[in-house]
Amino acid sequence: MTVSGFVPIVGRPNVGKSTLVNALVGEKVVITSSRPQTTRNVVRGILTFDETQIVLLDTPGLHKPKTALGNRLNRLVYGTLTDADVVVFVLDATQKVGPGDRLIAERLKEAGATVVLVVNKVDKASPGLIADRLAEASDWDFDAYVPLSALEGNGLEPLLTEITSRLPDGPFFFDPETTTDQPEALLISEIIREKFLDRLREELPHSLTVVIDELEHRENGTLVVSAKALVERESQKGIVIGKRGELIRDAGSAARKELESIFGVNVFVDLRVKVEKDWQRSEQMLDRLGF
Numbered sequence: 001m002t003v004s005g006f007v008p009i010v011g012r013p014n015v016g017k018s019t020l021v022n023a024l025v026g027e028k029v030v031i032t033s034s035r036p037q038t039t040r041n042v043v044r045g046i047l048t049f050d051e052t053q054i055v056l057l058d059t060p061g062l063h064k065p066k067t068a069l070g071n072r073l074n075r076l077v078y079g080t081l082t083d084a085d086v087v088v089f090v091l092d093a094t095q096k097v098g099p100g101d102r103l104i105a106e107r108l109k110e111a112g113a114t115v116v117l118v119v120n121k122v123d124k125a126s127p128g129l130i131a132d133r134l135a136e137a138s139d140w141d142f143d144a145y146v147p148l149s150a151l152e153g154n155g156l157e158p159l160l161t162e163i164t165s166r167l168p169d170g171p172f173f174f175d176p177e178t179t180t181d182q183p184e185a186l187l188i189s190e191i192i193r194e195k196f197l198d199r200l201r202e203e204l205p206h207s208l209t210v211v212i213d214e215l216e217h218r219e220n221g222t223l224v225v226s227a228k229a230l231v232e233r234e235s236q237k238g239i240v241i242g243k244r245g246e247l248i249r250d251a252g253s254a255a256r257k258e259l260e261s262i263f264g265v266n267v268f269v270d271l272r273v274k275v276e277k278d279w280q281r282s283e284q285m286l287d288r289l290g291f
């Protein structure tokens with residue numbers, strides 16, 4: 001008999017949800033960054049071992065929405081609770097439990113979810129601080145509490161044990177070799193976006209999105225990617241391009257290197273920038289961009 005289930009990973013922006021998904025799956029299936037609100041869609045990371053299959057759902061950070069995009073993302077996250085077998089709720093050990101965390105806790109209680117609470121980033125926090133976080137969170141009376149470091153990969157085994165022991169008997173939903181269900185074009189656009197996030201500051205990361213215009217697998221194996229970075233205002237265009245085109249060239253070249261190592265073929269990346277005025281606030285644009 002096999003055991004399987006759907007496990008959304010939820011929490012405020014920047015607490016390390018995507019890092020945790022990658023650590024558990026054992027390979028990079030989603031992008032991460034030091035900027036809050038990096039993840040913008042639900043991506044499945046699949047982990048199969050022994051007679052167990054865990055379908056992790058990386059989700060956007062829950063926050064007070066300021067744009068139409070923010071509203072959509074929050075709804076998307078709460079939508080994953082419907083089919084959840086176990087929910088992993090992530091806190092950052094270095095940050096006090098705040099109103100944002102309490103709101104999420106309430107929603108999880110209302111949904112009647114089975115919840116494993118993770119205190120992440122313990123590598124950055126003193127034992128006293130970690131104990132404070134666990135004490136604050138114990139009021140919620142969740143099903144299990146696991147301190148860990150997603151970045152260093154410490155504490156993952158206890159988390160897997162807590163998740164697995166709460167999964168129902170069931171079939172495998174994916175081939176045991178599969179690690180994500182993300183379409184190739186989405187993975188590629190995300191990797192390109194990640195390279196911009198690494199290089200941009202302040203509000204700009206929120207205003208940027210990447211769309212793939214064309215993907216071509218040539219007969220000689222080369223993968224040709226044509227992509228556009230969309231920004232919201234004319235003034236942002238110059239920043240994304242950088243002095244003498246340096247920033248966009250660097251981002252494109254970093255993306256190319258990573259894509260070459262993922263796909264094991266030569267990759268060409270043709271990258272342009274386009275202004276799509278206030279796309280984050282336009283329901284119509286969000287539809288078109290697939291949010």
Ligand SMILES: Nc1nc2c(ncn2[C@@H]2O[C@H](COP(=O)(O)OP(=O)(O)OP(=O)(O)O)[C@@H](O)[C@H]2O)c(=O)[nH]1
Nearest residue numbers: 013014015016017018019033037038039061150151
């Ligand atoms: N020191 C330390 N840093 C971590 C750990 N886990 C994640 N981080 C860092 O925290 C930042 C945010 O990580 P992400 O995984 O992108 O966070 P997220 O919760 O997915 O963020 P959103 O997608 O914006 O909601 C990155 O700079 C990570 O490297 C950890 O265990 N220890």
Ligand SMILES: [Mg+2]
Nearest residue numbers: 017018038039
């Ligand atoms: Mg994320």
